Amino acid sequence: MTIFDAFTLLGGLALFLYGMNLMGSSLEKLAGSKLKTILGNMTSNPFKGFLLGLAVTALLQSSSATTVMVVGFVNSGLMTLTQATGVIMGANLGTSVTSWLLSTTGISSEGTGFFLTLIKPSTFTPILAFVGMLLFCFSKRQKRANVGSIILGFAVLMFGMEFMSNAVLGLRDNPSFTGALTLFSNPLLGVAVGAILTAIIQSSSASVGILQALTVTGRVTYATAVPIIMGQNIGTCISAMISSIGASKNAKRAAVVHLSFNVIATLILLPAYYLITTLVELPIIRTAADPIGIAVVHTGFKLIALLILMPCSRLLEKLACRLVPDSKNSAEVQLLDERLMTVPAAAIERCNTVALTMAETAVLSLKKSIGTVGSFSEREADEIREEENEVDVYEDKLGTYLVRLSSQDLPENASIEVNKLLHMIGDFERISDHAVNILESAEEIHGKKLFFSSEAKAELDVMFHAVEEILDLSLEAFKKNDLTLAVRVEPLEQVVDNLKDALKTRHILRLQKQECTIEMGFVLSDLLTNLERVADHCSNIACCLIEISHDSMDMHEYLKELKESNRFDFNASYEYFKSKYAI
Numbered sequence: 001m002t003i004f005d006a007f008t009l010l011g012g013l014a015l016f017l018y019g020m021n022l023m024g025s026s027l028e029k030l031a032g033s034k035l036k037t038i039l040g041n042m043t044s045n046p047f048k049g050f051l052l053g054l055a056v057t058a059l060l061q062s063s064s065a066t067t068v069m070v071v072g073f074v075n076s077g078l079m080t081l082t083q084a085t086g087v088i089m090g091a092n093l094g095t096s097v098t099s100w101l102l103s104t105t106g107i108s109s110e111g112t113g114f115f116l117t118l119i120k121p122s123t124f125t126p127i128l129a130f131v132g133m134l135l136f137c138f139s140k141r142q143k144r145a146n147v148g149s150i151i152l153g154f155a156v157l158m159f160g161m162e163f164m165s166n167a168v169l170g171l172r173d174n175p176s177f178t179g180a181l182t183l184f185s186n187p188l189l190g191v192a193v194g195a196i197l198t199a200i201i202q203s204s205s206a207s208v209g210i211l212q213a214l215t216v217t218g219r220v221t222y223a224t225a226v227p228i229i230m231g232q233n234i235g236t237c238i239s240a241m242i243s244s245i246g247a248s249k250n251a252k253r254a255a256v257v258h259l260s261f262n263v264i265a266t267l268i269l270l271p272a273y274y275l276i277t278t279l280v281e282l283p284i285i286r287t288a289a290d291p292i293g294i295a296v297v298h299t300g301f302k303l304i305a306l307l308i309l310m311p312c313s314r315l316l317e318k319l320a321c322r323l324v325p326d327s328k329n330s331a332e333v334q335l336l337d338e339r340l341m342t343v344p345a346a347a348i349e350r351c352n353t354v355a356l357t358m359a360e361t362a363v364l365s366l367k368k369s370i371g372t373v374g375s376f377s378e379r380e381a382d383e384i385r386e387e388e389n390e391v392d393v394y395e396d397k398l399g400t401y402l403v404r405l406s407s408q409d410l411p412e413n414a415s416i417e418v419n420k421l422l423h424m425i426g427d428f429e430r431i432s433d434h435a436v437n438i439l440e441s442a443e444e445i446h447g448k449k450l451f452f453s454s455e456a457k458a459e460l461d462v463m464f465h466a467v468e469e470i471l472d473l474s475l476e477a478f479k480k481n482d483l484t485l486a487v488r489v490e491p492l493e494q495v496v497d498n499l500k501d502a503l504k505t506r507h508i509l510r511l512q513k514q515e516c517t518i519e520m521g522f523v524l525s526d527l528l529t530n531l532e533r534v535a536d537h538c539s540n541i542a543c544c545l546i547e548i549s550h551d552s553m554d555m556h557e558y559l560k561e562l563k564e565s566n567r568f569d570f571n572a573s574y575e576y577f578k579s580k581y582a583i
Contacts, residue, residue, distance in 0.1 A: 012163025019157030026149035049086025057094025064239035072339030075251035098205035129155035164213035194231025204236035253320035265305035358394035376446035391432035474538035489542035491573035496535040
């Protein structure tokens, strides 16, 4: 091999790895919302988990990416170890898709029909590259641009494969190269080489592609390829093992399940393979392999391993629990896991789950604080303050995580979702703050033994019920992303504003008649101000949902337009709530 060939080989490898990365990331962007749905359907059923792992890995073109994501799910408490085991087994098979795509490089145009010539990469890749470039550069729609990026990634991957194949052609008559390959036919050395190479580049698909490229020399026999392929399946586990460092014990166990699956499969199948070839003469193992043959061996190994080990999934879990035993100092489940950022759709799904928990905690806390005004309890006071601290933690961690997520190259729908959450978590955090403010007013009433007049109490109860309804409407609208609920929030917010003004006016009239004290008036004013601001934050949440659906985030302009308009839907809702909460 000349220096020029060596440079061509390195350049081909660079193009190959970049093309694989570009194709996988573009596929993930295009299928982001679908991937989100798939991830939302996680199940403890091992077979469905297997299908999930198979689908996601085929999409991402990387079992390493899938297993790292699984470790993140388990570490976040989003997936159990049982669910993870099924997904990991599916991921092991899903990664074989790439080897079949690359096997088309082994098609020779000599002596073949027109159709086979057409499907040879050297024939269609340049056309694909041109089509992908047109879509990527000139499409205004994000989906088409993503399709163009996928096509470009595949074309670059195939160009890289061709470059590598051409660069190693000169090695076919090189005695040193032939001697080295003879060494790799040693089963232990072949497994070690396959594992080390895959661990370095952290992709079994890429290392199988390199092996397929080497077959063009005609010197790679099946006897050489089989142990290397088995080693490649062990080496791909390195990404999950690294990602599990510092994670919870169950996340570590998920990574161990991945490693033990491939190690045990190799320990069973490698001796069985050599026992069979020793007892039975199989001339094919001494013949030169081709890219399609490598794909067959790669997929065959995975299918046989699944047939043997899938029924033993529970035993793999028990083995992982033995290797990673429980300990008092084991890491706890993380709220948001950095590993999920490798797949933004999964990270956003987790953020939505955490944001919903935060929202429910804030709303529950506010309702509890309203209850303490009429019936104060030290236990509930402690719960409200504890919940407010929890919401603060949620807001801090979610905000930091979402900002980091927004700095990535996200598809348009994912970027909108991130912006929506960033806007809303601040409003939910402020609602929990107002819960503490209302609690403090309740503590003052209880501590100073103050009492509302029966008339003031009845009026305040109306205000309480109105605020509780606007909280429920906003929470349900956020939870279900329901615009029909969201549009009902603003009319009710207007009613709450009017109630605040009316209650203050009525209190002043009672003061003039000496039916109420000034001290109680200060407490009432604080309560009304906090309740009115809670309604404002509910309005912000609902308007954010509506405006995002209209591709805009100018909430102030929207509110102005809504209040100044005479649209029937707003007026009808306003009149309904005005009648319902009349005093």
